[in-house]
Amino acid sequence: MSAVIRSATRGRAALAELGYSAGDDEPLRASDASFRNGGKYGVEIPAINTFRQLEATVGALRDQEVYCTRFDETHGSILLSSSEISDMLALCRENGYGLLIGLGPRPEYDVKATFYRTQFGIEQGRQLNNSDAFAQCVDEAFRLCELGCRGITVYDVGVLKVLGQLRARRKLPPDLVLKTSSHCMATNPALASLFAECGADAITTAHDLGLPVLQAMRKAAPGTVLDIPTDVYKSKGGFIRWFELAEMVQISAPMFFKMGASVQDHPYDSVKPEAAAERVRRVRVGLEYLKVHGPGAIAPIEAADRLVCLPVAPGG
16 A cells, blocks of 8 residues: 655645644654653633632532642633732632632723724734733733732733743742633644743643644643643533543643533633532543543642642732
8 A cells, every 4th residue: 555645745844844743643642741840730720700709619629529720710800809819819828729810901801902892803812902901911910919829821922921021030920820821822833832932831722622733732832831621611612522631641741631611601601609519520520531541640730839820928
């Protein structure tokens, strides 16, 4: 049987020369990397957007005895008062959970983002289109750090670059973790490499990437953590990937599973206590699949690792 002649031969050769994957048919290989303090994976529950939602989720984790590393607030810091942020950070700190908080303002809240509100606005994504909003975003990063937050989710890659520069100059805490939102659309290895160059410690991948692309991202951005959605909101496809968790952690480590979102129709839906409990139950089911299909004991991230994003005391 003769070999198949592939298309785009020059393109594939150029990618290979630059160290990128030249196709989706490369065999899967295990990543040798781990978190700095040990462990291969963490678990993040996203869209924990109020103190009440956080309280209900922490209670459900305790009641169901389910492992979780950290939470991710997604509506944006400008929708939260300093007192509520402080309460959320304190609850996480007291219970040993990390917390990332999303930056605002974003175009959906910005009076100057006219194009964003048109039928073509999806093309803008959540990139800011004016310097006032950009400055306000940077100022929000200062506020969050002063309150004790050590994990920020960024929606604009330009903002990411500036925050990375400020952290390098010690204007922001050196232990601050910067993570790109899925809305930055890390859809290929070259973009993952670019985000890493701009200061990202963690990259949330696009929701439906196959295992070959995730493997190529790990190769292209070796110093970053990949945050990979394992089950998603119905409005984002509604898929559940439990059978791939074992492969994900092997090829993508160090990485975070983003788990529990499939309970909701939309990320802006209110999460009542019943929904929080169901989200935690789904995390438990997913981790059971990982235990059954994974290659022996796979250790989670150490609690003291910087990538946990454990809050510190205000002003610390």
